[in-house]
Amino acid sequence: MRVENVHINSLGVALHEWVSAEQAVADGLLGPEVTAANGLTGTHVSGDVPAVDLAVSAARTTLERSKLEPDEIASHLHSGVSYQGPVGSYPPGYIQRELGLEDASALYLQQGCNGMLGTLEVAIGQITGAAETAAVLLTTGENFSSPEIDRWTGFGQSYFLGDGGAAALLSAEEGFAEVRSLHAGLLPALEKWHRGEGPLLPSGEPGSMADMAARAERFNETELSLSETLERLSAFDLGIIHRALVDADLNASDLAKVVPIHMDGRMIEHSVMKPLGLPMSKSSFDFGKGAGHVGGADVFLTLEHLVRTQEVGPGDHVLLISQGPGWMCTACVITIRELPVWAV
Numbered sequence: 001m002r003v004e005n006v007h008i009n010s011l012g013v014a015l016h017e018w019v020s021a022e023q024a025v026a027d028g029l030l031g032p033e034v035t036a037a038n039g040l041t042g043t044h045v046s047g048d049v050p051a052v053d054l055a056v057s058a059a060r061t062t063l064e065r066s067k068l069e070p071d072e073i074a075s076h077l078h079s080g081v082s083y084q085g086p087v088g089s090y091p092p093g094y095i096q097r098e099l100g101l102e103d104a105s106a107l108y109l110q111q112g113c114n115g116m117l118g119t120l121e122v123a124i125g126q127i128t129g130a131a132e133t134a135a136v137l138l139t140t141g142e143n144f145s146s147p148e149i150d151r152w153t154g155f156g157q158s159y160f161l162g163d164g165g166a167a168a169l170l171s172a173e174e175g176f177a178e179v180r181s182l183h184a185g186l187l188p189a190l191e192k193w194h195r196g197e198g199p200l201l202p203s204g205e206p207g208s209m210a211d212m213a214a215r216a217e218r219f220n221e222t223e224l225s226l227s228e229t230l231e232r233l234s235a236f237d238l239g240i241i242h243r244a245l246v247d248a249d250l251n252a253s254d255l256a257k258v259v260p261i262h263m264d265g266r267m268i269e270h271s272v273m274k275p276l277g278l279p280m281s282k283s284s285f286d287f288g289k290g291a292g293h294v295g296g297a298d299v300f301l302t303l304e305h306l307v308r309t310q311e312v313g314p315g316d317h318v319l320l321i322s323q324g325p326g327w328m329c330t331a332c333v334i335t336i337r338e339l340p341v342w343a344v
Helices: 021-026 032-038 051-065 093-097 112-128 209-222 226-247 265-276 283-290 295-308
Strands: 009-012 017-020 042-043 075-079 106-111 135-142 166-173 179-184 253-260 317-324 328-336
Touching: 009 042, 009 051, 009 295, 017 021, 021 032, 021 042, 021 112, 021 283, 032 265, 042 283, 051 093, 051 135, 051 166, 093 106, 093 328, 106 112, 112 135, 112 295, 112 317, 112 328, 135 295, 166 295, 179 226, 209 226, 226 265, 226 317, 226 328, 253 265, 253 295, 265 283, 283 295, 295 317
Parallel strands: 075 106, 075 135, 253 317
Antiparallel strands: 009 166, 009 179, 017 042, 135 166, 179 328, 317 328
């Protein structure tokens, strides 16, 4: 969809200790052949800091960087992949209480690693639709420090799971960047890739991300090979990306940066950059390879880095891309209009 009058007013991130892949190899947590192949250099670890507190920290930075007052925020959209709190709790309520927000509506989206661009899609509708919302806060937070999760290889050899938080404040009136377009879609033919063949009623046994990886492997063994699966989802993702570019009245050659989720450099090059006819130097892999895959936060962690370090500036067009189980994909084009005061 073509988007008008939606602006990114502010961004904030929360990242703690960085652990190198080299150290993980030395500790016996990772084989050296993995890093040699995927090009990833490390990830961030937050220890016992809860995911929702990482989201709160990122949101506080976002609000501090903005000229908008908290009481101007009419909507709060949160997303998460890993543990966000006890069953029956509502993470947005915790975050709003910690931030002192009042009278803001709240939605909690669970779209896996597509979560934050998913909340952006909803925010666009709230700002441009019947609600005419003036400002929307997006938050996410992840902490994969669990004995049930192997952050180095538990999600396959193409990702190092990372801890962190990200937040974005969307405004109908002002911001340093303008949202030009967003297109999203779902490829339900691949939903079983992550669901598996188990019962659709509670089994009494807790699931885990390791279970999901095993289900995906089983699907590739019994129903559709990994190569065929990747071929189908790559074609689907590229269709989403091309639609977002068309709606923004841009060609791939107009892009200053392409920001995918943080993953194996080979996947970025062969599934995104080469099909778009762009060199890897126009991707954000140099940052993403050391940041870790922080669920849906990746694209906004990277965007904050690019803006803060002035790797992108006024007039630059940036493509944000994320995916999630289901199989879903979202692509968004933004244009930087000015550098915010927090850019160094």
